[in-house]
Amino acid sequence: MSLISASGVSKNYKTKDYTVAALKETSLNVEKGEAVAVIGPSGSGKSTLLNIIGLIIKPDSGSVTFDGESTSGFGDKRLSAFRNANFGYITQDFALLDGETVYTNIRLPLIYNKSIKRSEHKKRIFDAAERMGISDKLTRRVSRLSGGERQRVAIARAIVCDQPIILADEPTGSLDAENRDSVVNTLVSLAHDNGSAVIIVTHDLSVAERCDRVIRMKDGTTMITGSEK
Numbered sequence: 567m568s569l570i571s572a573s574g575v576s577k578n579y580k581t582k583d584y585t586v587a588a589l590k591e592t593s594l595n596v597e598k599g600e601a602v603a604v605i606g607p608s609g610s611g612k613s614t615l616l617n618i619i620g621l622i623i624k625p626d627s628g629s630v631t632f633d634g635e636s637t638s639g640f641g642d643k644r645l646s647a648f649r650n651a652n653f654g655y656i657t658q659d660f661a662l663l664d665g666e667t668v669y670t671n672i673r674l675p676l677i678y679n680k681s682i683k684r685s686e687h688k689k690r691i692f693d694a695a696e697r698m699g700i701s702d703k704l705t706r707r708v709s710r711l712s713g714g715e716r717q718r719v720a721i722a723r724a725i726v727c728d729q730p731i732i733l734a735d736e737p738t739g740s741l742d743a744e745n746r747d748s749v750v751n752t753l754v755s756l757a758h759d760n761g762s763a764v765i766i767v768t769h770d771l772s773v774a775e776r777c778d779r780v781i782r783m784k785d786g787t788t789m790i791t792g793s794e795k
């Protein structure tokens with residue numbers, strides 16, 4: 567059974583004047599320990615699919631299950647607890663609190679995680695920062711960091727609760743080649759060494775080819791590419 571299974575998922579965005587069919591009965595399965603790249607042109611539905619898997623938006627039809635369990639009946643409270651415990655989400659703009667310290671930023675998901683004791687926070691924050699090579703910067707304000715360092719904070723925050731699923735939307739879009747390689751190495755090693763399921767949406771073929779599998783999207787549907795290993 568796949569850890570993540572999105573099956574026959576469709577999503578329309580309705581505006582006043584028109585409807586965009588962003589996803590058309592598309593499917594994606596991801597296993598534990600696997601790093602999967604999702605590539606495809608702008609507007610092909612990559613972010614929509616990632617947001618549906620991350621339970622940020624609901625599909626119009628189709629199902630998303632985790633370890634065989636459907637989340638479609640979850641109420642808002644249960645949904646946000648599930649989201650917080652299970653997903654580490656990394657976006658291109660990092661979505662960090664600029665005026666706050668590295669420590670405070672990494673801590674955010676811990677504050678909402680009821681199953682991790684407060685007394686464990688400090689150690690977890692330190693460990694996540696150390697893994698990302700920023701443990702000497704915990705007291706710095708995020709606004710004072712370089713792009714590569716900010717990205718490391720975003721990843722540290724995505725792993726601080728041992729979230730089993732890492733969703734990254736264009737995580738290397740604003741990085742130079744060296745930082746890009748380091749971020750991809752880290753994400754792939756989360757899959758291979760920690761057993762996380764990692765999904766990376768990317769425009770960058772050099773990022774995609776480092777993953778175990780590449781899914782190409784076109785016009786709102788997934789297609790398996792020949793680069794599957």
Ligand SMILES: Nc1ncnc2c1ncn2[C@@H]1O[C@H](COP(=O)(O)OP(=O)(O)O)[C@@H](O)[C@H]1O
Nearest residue numbers: 579580586588607608609610611612613614615
């Ligand atoms: N909130 C929204 N309202 C209306 N249309 C949207 C919205 N979000 C995305 N879309 C449209 O849905 C399609 C898929 O978007 P998206 O999933 O962001 O694609 P990608 O990430 O591959 O660029 C695009 O045509 C986009 O313009």
Ligand SMILES: [Mg+2]
Nearest residue numbers: 612613614735
């Ligand atoms: Mg996108």
